[in-house]
Amino acid sequence: MTQNNRTDVVIVGGGPVGMLLAAELRLAGTSVVLLEQLPERSPHSKAFGLHARSLESLDRRGLVERFRDGARSWNNGHFAGLDVWVDFSLLDSSHGYALLSEQARTEELLEAHAKESGADIRRRHTVTAIDQDADGVTVAATGPDGAYELRAEYVVGCDGARSIVRKAAGIGFPGSGGRVTARLGDVVLADRDNAPMGMERTERGLLFCVPLDDRYHRVATFDFGPDKKNPEESLTLEELTASMREIWGTDHGAHDARWLSWFTDSARQADRYRAGRILLAGDAAHIHFPVGGQGLNLGLQDALNLGWKLAAQIHGWAPPGLLDTYDAERQPPARRVLENTRAQIALMNPDPDVTPLRELLESLMRIDAANRHIAEMLSGVNVHYDLSAGAEVHPLVGKFASDLPLETADGTTRLAELLRGGKAVLLDLTGGTEVAAVQREWAASVADATRVTSVAAAGTDASELAALLVRPDGYVAWAADRDTAPDRVRDGLGTALRTWFGKS
Ligand SMILES: Cc1cc2nc3c(=O)[nH]c(=O)nc-3n(C[C@H](O)[C@H](O)[C@H](O)COP(=O)(O)OP(=O)(O)OC[C@H]3O[C@@H](n4cnc5c(N)ncnc54)[C@H](O)[C@@H]3O)c2cc1C
Structure with a gap:
């Protein structure tokens, strides 16, 4: 139980991953304090979709109907903006589709779930330092009433790409990137009727454009040029429209931006997900270019893998090594997502030499088995864990159990x-x-x-x-x-x- 300034687990960060993990820990009978620096959820959605493995998992917590309620779903996705769609209906899954659930809505539903589970969610609380010893972890934070300390058995960093928890634990974050600058805006297009839909690859880069509602479009340019943005500078509408004209030849009269953001193709993964009593999940553990809609989905699976194991450790019945299986099981799926996003970046390069490779892949994706392979990869349905410990086991061991x-x-x-x-x-x-x-x-x-x-x-x-x-x-x-x-x-x-x- 949480007693004054003591709790079983402190979760740093109340994004989707932190919220789901808080609920999982509560379900397993552990006390949880979640510290989130933002006073309220962002109304702007980075992610837009939930894939099959997330939906299957939400079903196993009785949540999938909440997410499906009023939300659109679709059978198709894209891989590197190729002209042949990825067909999610080919999946061997009780949820062979992608659900349109904007991140703001996903976070709202997961926060409600965490609160219903009894998690102590504290907004306007910023974690400033973390220090572990043999008996626990001391978390220093600043809240509405000033600075204070919390003591926990374990701390999980769900605090995103720039994770302070990861840095405090001395966990490395090696990776690659720096070739692509993506500029994104939720904007109004003056000639909305002529705006293209989906991805368009030109000789100068790639453009992404989809309607969000009756008024706004999400537009993004992927710029492979040599000029890189200063990491300290934010994106302006003028810069976005200039990039649209450069890559696309027109900005379609983009104006009234309600959200502007930019990012790169940086792909990094924590070199370990656990350092003693400190663990990482979600973007704190892995980042990659947001192509194929995978990052949030990947993080939710981290939370589902970690929650029951960490609770078992705290309750004292965890068999030796159980908590370490979190790192062993969750590193490979993230590594594969980093690889497939790097592959997609390579395929999106405007270099004309890449075009025949795209055409070759498109011809393969017309074959159901190849298309299914990509669908399984993007949706996370291909994830299974090696639980054999070197022994001969039943073929189902390590796989996600079908909904019998x-x-x-x-x-x-x-x-x-x-x-x-x-x-x-x-x-x-x-x-x-x-x-x-x-x-x-x-x-x-x-x-x-x-x-x-x-x-x-x-x-x-x-x-x-x-x-x-x-x-x-x-x-x-x-x-x-x-x-x-x-x-x-x-x-x-x-x-x-x-x-x-x-x-x-
Ligand atoms: C443009 C874009 C589009 C994307 N589209 C998709 C998609 O379609 N599908 C998909 O699956 N993924 C997508 N992603 C990725 C997805 O948005 C992230 O993977 C997801 O937000 C990660 O969730 P998280 O909870 O791990 O981290 P975050 O969402 O980053 O949450 C971390 C939280 O920690 C808090 N925090 C940080 N430091 C502290 C501190 N010191 N103290 C207290 N709180 C702190 C932050 O305020 C934040 O709320 C996209 C990303 C981008 C940029």
Whole structure:
């Protein structure tokens, strides 16, 4: 519990990732104080979409309907602005589409969720210093009543690209970039009717233009030229319209900018996500060019991976090394996103020599299997973790568990619904004695067996699957088929329960 100036976890930063992590930690019974420097959420949205893996995960917390309510969805996305669309309907997912959810709305819904979960959210609180020792972390902050200190077991930096937490922990942030200057504005276009839609690559750069509402368009120019902006200077409307004319030949009468921003193709990743009692998630851990709409989605998955593990550590039942699996599991997906955004930048280069490469890729994307590969990459559906520890495991282990339709004693349900409480689920689809016996044995060895919910159910599809152990983040920790030998069920399930959910 939070007592005066003590709490289990301090989260620095109340962007989307910090808010989701706060809710996850509360769901797992940990006290959380979230410190956010801004007095209120920004009305301007950087991100616009939620991809399939985020939607699948939100479904596993009972949130997806809130996000879908009144929001448009679409089946197509783009890769490097190629002329052939990425087709998300090819995904093997219960949410094979992208949802139009502006970041301001995503943040609003996640903040409401964090508050409902009981997180202590403090706005106008700026963290100024962090110092860890063997017993905990001291966080220095300035709030409306002045400077104060908080003491926590752990601190998570969800404080974005310039993370003070990352710097305080001495975590490196190596990477590349500096070739592209992107200038972005939410503007009114005088000749709106003639404005192009989507991405246009010219000999001088790339232009992005989409309508936001009845009045505003989002326009961005990607400038590959040698002149770089001074990092201290903000963007002006004049500079944006000059860049539009330079790249596009016209600025379409852009005026009345309500938001202007600029960024580069800087792609960096923290060299570790944990330094003792300090962890990083979201943009504090990885940044890249915002192409393909991936950064926020990637950060949400960090939060879902970290929340239950950190809570287990704080509750004292985490098996050795559990918290370190956060770094091991979440570094590779971010590395792959950095790689695919670098590939997209290379493909967007106005150099005419790149054009044949684009045409070649477009021809590949007309093949469903190739198109699906890109769709899985952008949507995060290709993410699976190597949980084998070198042993031979069921092919589902480490993959995101499909949303199985189920018949239980309490009626019809889905696996996604069983995961809403944020606990692991042990699903016995055969009513066999082996799974129940192993579960009982494990339950007798731990102080609180409710950290794994056991459910006997009949699958309503004709799958060969006999049993499944699913982690709170929806990934399969162990699985057995109907023809798996009883001794393999005993050994495999017993090991998986102890490995992921403790033995005391
Ligand atoms: C133009 C653009 C378009 C994008 N489009 C997409 C998209 O379509 N899809 C997608 O998935 N991603 C997109 N992204 C990326 C996405 O916006 C980020 O990945 C996302 O905002 C990261 O969330 P976060 O919570 O990690 O960090 P942030 O959103 O950066 O939040 C960090 C928070 O920490 C607070 N903070 C910082 N320092 C302190 C401190 N010392 N004390 C207290 N609080 C502090 C900040 O005020 C901020 O609220 C886009 C990015 C840009 C720039």
